[in-house]
Structure formats: C-alpha cells, structure tokens
Amino acid sequence: xxxxxxxxxxxxxxxxxxxxxxxxxxxxxxxxxxxxxxxxxxxxxxxxxxxxxxxxxxxxxxxxxxxxxxxxxxxxxxxxxxxxxxxxxxxxxxxxxxxxxxxxxxxxxxxxxxxxxxxxxxxxxxxxxxxxxxxxxxxxxxxxxxxxxxxxxxxxxxxxxxxxxxxx
Numbered sequence: 456x457x458x459x460x461x462x463x464x465x466x467x468x469x470x471x472x473x474x475x476x477x478x479x480x481x482x483x484x485x486x487x488x489x490x491x492x493x494x495x496x497x498x499x500x501x502x503x504x505x506x507x508x509x510x511x512x513x514x515x516x517x518x519x520x521x522x523x524x525x526x527x528x529x530x531x532x533x534x535x536x537x538x539x540x541x542x543x544x545x546x547x548x549x550x551x552x553x554x555x556x557x558x559x560x561x562x563x564x565x566x567x568x569x570x571x572x573x574x575x576x577x578x579x580x581x582x583x584x585x586x587x588x589x590x591x592x593x594x595x596x597x598x599x600x601x602x603x604x605x606x607x608x609x610x611x612x613x614x615x616x617x618x619x620x621x622x623x
Contacts, residue, residue: 492544494575495525500605504594505534506586512536516598525550528557540567554582569596576600577608579616 496518502511515530527540535558542552548571556563565584572578577599586592597612599605 491547492525492571492575493520495550495571496520497600498530499578499598499600500602501529501596501598502605502609503582503596505536506584506590506592506594508534511595524552527554538563542567542569549580550578554584567596569598572604572608572611577604577611579608579612 499516499518501514501516503514504511512534513531514533514536517528517530519526519528522541524541524543527542529536529538537557538554539557540552540554542550545551550567550569550571552567554565554567563584565582567580567582569578569580577597579595579597581593582596583591583593595612597605597608599608
C-alpha cells in the first residue's frame with residue numbers, strides 16, 4: 456500500500472513514463488512502416504465517389520508524413536470537400552487509416568483502405584462515411600501519379616472488385 460508522498464510520486468512517475476514509452480515505441484514502429492513506402496509522398500491525381508452525384512470528384516491529393524504516418528490532404532477542395540487522413544502502411548501494400556473533414560462545423564469522418572499498385576504508380580480502394588441523409592456508405596476512391604495511372608486504377612478497381620466507378 457502506498458503511504459508516503461514519495462511512494463505516490465514514484466508510482467505516478469513510473470506510470471507516466473510507461474505510457475510515454477509505449478506511445479513512443481508505437482510511433483517508431485509506425486514511422487518505420489511509413490519509411491518503407493516513402494516513395495508514395497508527393498502529389499496524386501484523385502477520383503472519388505461522393506454518393507451525391509453520379510460523377511466522381513476529381514482532385515489532387517498531397518501525401519506527406521506527419522505524426523509517424525502518411526498524411527493525405529486534398530489540394531483543390533473540389534466540390535467543397537476538404538479532408539485529411541492519417542494512414543499506416545499494412546504489409547507494404549495497403550494504406551489503412553481514418554479520415555475526417557477539415558471544414559469548420561463538419562462532422563464527416565470514416566476509414567479508408569487503398570491497395571497500392573505493385574509499381575507504386577496508382578492506388579485503388581474504398582473509403583467509408585456517413586452521407587448527409589444518414590446512410591452509411593462505402594465509396595470507391597482511386598489515385599494515380601499521372602492521368603494514365605489514374606485510368607489504370609479505375610480499370611483495376613472495376614476488374615478486381617465488385618465496385619465500379621465511372622470513367623473520368
């Protein structure tokens with residue numbers, strides 16, 4: 456039983472130190488995974504479904520590193536959308552992580568899962584979210600380094616999943 460003040464200070468200090476060390480180790484492990492795919496940094500062309508229109512939204516997504524994870528933000532803010540995502544790299548082939556809207560007052564958020572092309576030139580997959588009418592949605596999202604990569608990502612999405620996206 457803790458009796459003296461010094462016992463309390465020692466117990467509290469070791470608890471805080473343990474939490475900081477575990478967070479630090481988790482950060483380092485995440486950063487190590489990101490370093491393996493640092494080639495993903497830079498600007499990407501993007502097409503994403505919104506659930507509101509039949510045509511996908513075209514944008515540019517910038518990928519950088521922040522908080523030991525890949526940080527995605529859209530640059531053009533097409534259609535009034537403004538978001539960021541913090542992703543981990545899974546098995547060196549997938550981006551997985553949460554996204555959320557950056558618009559003041561917005562509560563839009565969800566998860567994303569993007570498969571990385573073997574050559575690292577495009578990504579395809581889905582993101583989840585809640586539509587403005589309350590429906591939970593799973594929507595297609597593709598990214599490519601160049602226009603031809605973006606087109607290949609749409610084709611791969613169509614042939615390797617049950618999802619389809621309108622051509623750009």
